[in-house]
Amino acid sequence: MNSLHLCLLFSSLLFCVGLGAAFSRNGAIFVLLGVELMLNAANINFIAFWRHLPATATATTGGAAAGAETVTAAGAGVIFALFSIAVAAAEAAVGLALIIAVYRHRRGTDLAESTELRG
Amino acid sequence: MELLLSNAALCLVAVATIATAAVALSLRGIVHATLLLVPAWFGVAAFYLWADAQFIAFAQVLVYVGAISMVALFAVLLTRAGGGAPEPVRAQLSVPGAVVAAAVAVTLVAAVLNTPFDAVAPAGVAAGDAAKVWNPSQPPPPVVPERAVAAIGRSLVEKYIPELLAAGVLLTVALLGAVLLAASPKTDTATGNAA
Numbered sequence: 001m002n003s004l005h006l007c008l009l010f011s012s013l014l015f016c017v018g019l020g021a022a023f024s025r026n027g028a029i030f031v032l033l034g035v036e037l038m039l040n041a042a043n044i045n046f047i048a049f050w051r052h053l054p055a056t057a058t059a060t061t062g063g064a065a066a067g068a069e070t071v072t073a074a075g076a077g078v079i080f081a082l083f084s085i086a087v088a089a090a091e092a093a094v095g096l097a098l099i100i101a102v103y104r105h106r107r108g109t110d111l112a113e114s115t116e117l118r119g
Numbered sequence: 120m121e122l123l124l125s126n127a128a129l130c131l132v133a134v135a136t137i138a139t140a141a142v143a144l145s146l147r148g149i150v151h152a153t154l155l156l157v158p159a160w161f162g163v164a165a166f167y168l169w170a171d172a173q174f175i176a177f178a179q180v181l182v183y184v185g186a187i188s189m190v191a192l193f194a195v196l197l198t199r200a201g202g203g204a205p206e207p208v209r210a211q212l213s214v215p216g217a218v219v220a221a222a223v224a225v226t227l228v229a230a231v232l233n234t235p236f237d238a239v240a241p242a243g244v245a246a247g248d249a250a251k252v253w254n255p256s257q258p259p260p261p262v263v264p265e266r267a268v269a270a271i272g273r274s275l276v277e278k279y280i281p282e283l284l285a286a287g288v289l290l291t292v293a294l295l296g297a298v299l300l301a302a303s304p305k306t307d308t309a310t311g312n313a314a
Contacts, residue, residue: 001232002236003122003125003126003129004236005231005232005236006126006129006130006133007129007166007170008231009133009228009231009232010129010132010133010136010137010166012224012227012228012231013133013137013224013228014136014137014140014163015223015227016220016221016223016224016227017137017140017141017144017220018140018144019219019220019223020144020216020217020219020220020221021144021145022216023215023216023217023219023220024213024214024215024216024217024220025144025213025216027149029149029153029191029194029195029198030144030149030152032191033143033144033152033153033156033191034144036183036187037140037144037156037159040160040163040179040183043163043175043179044163044166047166047167047170047172047175048170050170050172051170051171051172052236053236075267075270075271075274078172078174078175078267078271079271079274079275079279079282081172081175082174082175082178082271082275083282083286085175085178085179085182086182086286086289086290087286087289088182088187089182089186089187089290090289090290090293090294091293092186092187092190092191093190093293093294093297094293094296094297094300096190096191096193096194096297096301097296097297097298097300097301098300099194099198100194100197100198100300100301101300101301103197103198104303109198
């Protein structure tokens with residue numbers, strides 16, 4: 001067990017907390033918050049592997065170019081997590097707008113009662 | 120010793136974050152749940168700081184603590200049912216959901232614990248040389264924060280400029296769509312009723 005294992009256990013348990021909330025809660029906002037928590041767990045995995053594993057792209061290039069390649073390849077995990085956060089922000093905005101639209105239509109955000117597609 | 124302290128800090132952050140998130144998502148009142156999730160977002164940001172990803176940590180605080188929590192609170196206030204009674208947890212839904220989540224947790228934890236990450240070697244490096252490239256019993260070398268942030272900023276506007284533009288377009292379209300979805304459709308219903 002090393003610190004990469006600990007990071008992955010952390011993200012797995014956080015993912016499952018979000019999964020449990022998304023499955024068992026009935027309010028739409030709770031489900032959305034659970035999904036956000038799962039997205040955060042995925043971001044934690046990006047950062048954990050970026051931090052702990054050597055960049056594989058450096059080994060294949062080899063030679064003197066390896067040093068310069070390390071900088072860009074080392075940043076790839078961070079860049080990926082950054083774009084993932086941006087997409088999560090867009091998803092939260094659209095999700096909460098959908099919840100408001102559902103509320104205006106049905107006067108409630110109970111997911112078990114929102115069974116109609118017709119709007 | 121250094122590795123032990125680092126791992127202890129990680130465990131502390133992880134336990135605090137998971138416990139806060141679990142308590143927040145099992146609360147009945149959604150306002151309290153949203154507010155109690157703020158320490159969980161901060162805990163994830165603390166993990167990013169632990170992992171020397173300062174840029175992501177500050178992005179996390181800005182986006183999740185600053186934006187998503189506030190937008191969620193707005194949604195809570197806008198969708199408040201008349202009496203404001205706390206939403207009950209459905210008993211028939213919560214037990215299978217918890218069982219599935221626990222099963223996924225057991226599977227993931229077993230998979231992580233059974234994967235020997237020490238054996239992972241970069242492509243092109245012989246298995247015997249892998250220890251020179253990365254020794255799991257040592258903490259990874261620290262990243263110089265200023266240099267890392269500068270490198271991220273430079274690669275965002277040089278190497279990843281199409282992705283950055285695509286993310287900007289995505290955010291614009293998503294926010295416009297959100298406004299259209301959430302805007303009060305008075306004119307639409309008026310014409311719909313007339314038709």
